[in-house]
Amino acid sequence: MNSYVERVISELKEKNANEPEFIQAAEEVLSSISPIVDAHPEYEKAALLEKMVEPERTIEFRVPWVDDKGQTHVNRGYRVQFNGAIGPYKGGLRFAPSVNLSIMKFLGFEQTFKDSLTTLPMGGAKGGSDFDPNGKSDEEVKRFCQSFMLELYRHIGPSIDVPAGDLGVGGREIGYLFGMYRRICGNYENGVLTGKGRSYGGSRIRPEATGYGAVYYLQAVLKHENDSIEGKTVAVSGFGNVAWGVCKKLAEVGAKAVTLSGPDGYIYDPDGIATEEKINYMLVMRASGRNKVKDYADKFGVEFFPGQKPWGQKVDIIMPCATQNDVTLADAEKIAANGIKYYIEVANMPTTADALKFLMEKEGVIVAPSKAVNAGGVLVSGLEMSQNSERLSWSADEVNEKLQTIMTGIHDGSAKAAEEYGLGYDLVAGANLVAFQKVADAMMEQGI
Ligand code: 2IT
Secondary structure (H helix, E strand, O other), X not given: OOHHHHHHHHHHHHXXXXXXXXXXXXXXXXXXXXXXXXXXXXXXXXXXXXXXXXXXXXXXXXXXXXXXXXXXXXXXXXXXXXXXXXXXXEEEEEEOOOOOHHHHHHHHHHHHHHHHHOOOOOEEEEEEEXXXXXXXXXXXXXXXXHHHHHHHHHHOEOOOEEEEOEOOEOHHHXXXXXXXXHHHHOOOOHHHOOOOOHHHOOOOOHHHHHHHHHHHHHXXXXXXXXXXOOOOEEEEEOOOHHHHHHHHHHHHOOOEEEEEEXXXXXXXXXXXXXXXXXXXXXXXXXXXXXXXXXXHHHHHOOEEEEOOOHHHOOOOEEEEOOOOOOEOHHHHHHHHXXXXXXXXXXXXXXXXXXXXXXXXXXXXXXXXXXXXXXXXXXXXXXXXXXXXXXOOOOOHHHHHHHHHHHHHHHHHHHHHXXXXXXXXXXXXXHHHHHHHHHHHHHHHHHOO
16 A cells, blocks of 8 residues: 555544544545555645545534423534535535434545546535434424524535435425525525425435436446346345335336335345335335334235344345445355345445455455445436526436436446556445545645
């Protein structure tokens, strides 16, 4: 490894010792980009890598809100504006009890490189709160969103920073956030948020985009391997928006998701989560706020495995769609023992560092990295920004076609970059190399 890269990794670990998720994400990128740094000795003098692992700005704020009984609660809000070199900061908001500074920084860092891969002009950011929307009434969620925006509004704008949804933040929350932004600012800048409803400037295909994009990326991998998607079985984790889009697109192209998971365990449906009724039921389960995947087993009479993950199932393809660190080394060993060839990360950083290393070194396993596979969501957010700034609306076919073309391009560009650096078909290194180069060029040229 390049000695400058090595030094920055060791400083990163020292400086951010209590931020394990951030260290994991940053180390993964830094350890891929040595060949570029070797060719650019000027980076060290400009401290380019040290700048890249330090957010441009981190905002933390108090979010007080009143529950239905009149009791006031206080949560912590965040916005980490990680890197704005290639466009306005862009990235989702996550509402979940697990949210902390390390998680926000890891997601903002990943977002910088993901947004670079989309080829659209977007910088990287992430935000959110440790507020848990599960089990809250609609009015409580509304009051929370309004209070959150009462602080966030001063840090965002259509050409400053454009938040969107992530875990716990969907169309309903984006609606409440935009309503409050519009009241505070007194203008109709709907390009300030993406993932909006269709009635006020949302893009077609945005709800489906992350899942659809992941399947388009998967199809490009299969094409590279002279394989086809027809009849393939897929283990999916999670049952939120991303898993929903994946199941829907898999069914459409003749494959089937056979598992879903939640905090309570996982379900196995050998017929596939492939009918309209089953796919729509995922939305019902999510909207119920119960956060239990067992509801699916009860409704459709399939097997439920309490407290377990689906990674021991023998399938053709693995697609973790839940959240970070969902697949551990023990899970990875099961996946390899089952002879599964395609390991397609979908959620942000779903694989622990040791599990990822194991799978990447395993002969016959192809690993596709989340920052490339799940880029379809923010990509269509970028298209939503374009439509808003031009005050027009593209058809579903137009958006879908752009999504498919760019996702295929992300795969092909990553494969080509890895080849060029003599790394073979390494999609993880390839994505990091392509994403890093664009951000590095912009930062060096701007002298920042
Ligand atoms: O992780 C992600 O890329 C997102 N949550 C979507 C971000 C966006 O701005 O659409």
